[in-house]
Amino acid sequence: MNVKFTHYVIAAATLLFSSNVFAAAPIKIGALFAVTGPAAFLGEPERNSAKMVIDEINKAGGVKGRKLELIVYDTAGDATKAVQLATKLIKDDKVVAIIGPSTTGETMAVIPVAEKEQIPLISCSAGSKITDPIKKWVFKTAQNDALAVGRIYEYLQKTKQTSVSILTVSDGFGASGREQLKVQAAKYGITVVSDDTYGPKDTDMTAQLTKIRGTHSQAIICWGTNPGPAVIAKNARQLGIKTPLFMSHGVSSKKFIELAGEAAEGIKLPSGKVVVADLLANSDQQKKPLMAFVKDYQKHYKAEGDHFGGHAWDAVMLIRHAVENGADTATGIRDQLEKIKGFAGIGGSFNYSAQDHAGLAKDAFVLVEIKNKDWVIVK
């Protein structure tokens, strides 16, 4: 009797266990990040953050009892490679969703693959053309450049400054910013009086700034990622330019303050809320996730969590949200993503809909000023 009972227990346990294994097959999520190469400053924190969150979710028992499995490939910032790896993720690894790629160029190249294979793609790059026009399977977590431009122009309008000079870097990021700066100007009653560019590896921008000084504009807006803007800040100081200098969200990291040193003082820029997480009002919905992200990242990688990592964090959390709502297939996740409303993440408050796959509004950015080597929120 006793022995028989034990047998039953074992049989039952085995059955339970095996069925559990079956049900708990992990949900496979693919990720394409530019971990090496010129865009490594994006890809590395993205990979780190994605791994960190997935580990944490799994440690806490997964989502609805199912673990998440992250498969990360390094695209090295190469669009061709990104396409090959996307195909590999879908055909070989059989993932149900893809996070990334890190840059707009790669994302545009991967979009046709995701659309054809019907796998949801949550891009971590900022280009507005990713979700405009809307594509059924493509979402993004990085804030549109348009929102950052809007933030600056709004401030200029409020302070009654109407003429600006723009100085943008001649790469994808700068080109997109330049386009938005020119397109949105009229809406805020602003005229762009001079339009200059510089190369991403340029080491001296005094020529452009001298030209800008001659235009007597009321503000200078520079659009680029490190180290160019730091050179520009130093050059502007050298030339004794007193015109207010605005930067893009591309330099909203401590690194910029470190590079530009004294010359960074007084520069204003739109920034995601990560860098000012501790300065946010407690009523801000994003404060809790932001503080959690910053602390976690510090704990795991001994470095400050940044916006780029935040884009990957958001992407994983959005997928988790979708899985929590009962989705475990590509189609299910896509449909659930589209229904997400008021999800407070790192990049902002996400409200996806059938008409909006970018999900963020202007409040995703705050305007910050650099004072005493630190950030201050401009009211």
Added chain:
Amino acid sequence: MQFDQILQYTLSGLSTGAIYALIGIGFSIIYNATGIINFAQGEFVMLGGLLTLSCLELLALPLWAAVPCAIAVSTVVGILFERLAIRPLKQPTPINLVIITIGGSILIRGLAMLVWGKDTHAIPAFSGDVPISVGGATILPQHLWILAITLVTICINKIYFYHTISGKAMRACSYNRRAAGLVGIDVRRMVLFSFIISSAMGAVAGIIVAPLTMTAYDVGVMLGLKGFCAAIIGGMSSGLSTVIGGLLLGVLESLGAGLISSGYKDAIAFIILLLILFIRPQGLFGKADSERV
């Protein structure tokens, strides 16, 4: 167009051009001694800057000690490069050597990325950054350092090449390696010397420019190319014409960016390079070589 603008363009151009000149001379020295273009030259520029950073931050050396240290270490890298990559080559044809220098540059850059990371780093200016006003235009004390150090380096170079035995021997190698060998000059040693001098000069360029432009593992690529342009304009001479080539390039770039369009800044450099190669391959100031039959 106002005078002070033109003056500003010219001054900015001259200081950038001085850097191009220093790097360009590094190219020429190795070219003259070995007949190869050392495409790893830009990497010594990068090493100079980053090693100074390490000396300042990790070893906490004062600037006057950090600079010679960085130059010394870069020079050692130059020596190792020559010993390990250039000398052992069994068939030192120019094309093989050029490919080796390209490979070497990728290797050095990769190692630098592992050591210093992918971030850009700033180095403090040698003597503050209070701008100096020059007739409506402004420059930084660092610009004066650049111009002065370039001048001194070029003078030392000149003295070395024209007034010392080993300098004269190196010039002999550049005229005719075989004949130089026949009169008892150790050509291989001269090749090593050329690497020592040009890696040190590259490092100097990298150090004096770093406070202005900041430095990262990949700054050598573009600076190296610009230096190469300067050397081509100067007809690969290791003297004054490469200096003028560098300054000319810097000023044209700056004027082009200011007066025409900033988008064409790099294009200007490379258009000049192509024009020189098409029209005056012997350099802007050189006399055409007669073909020896």
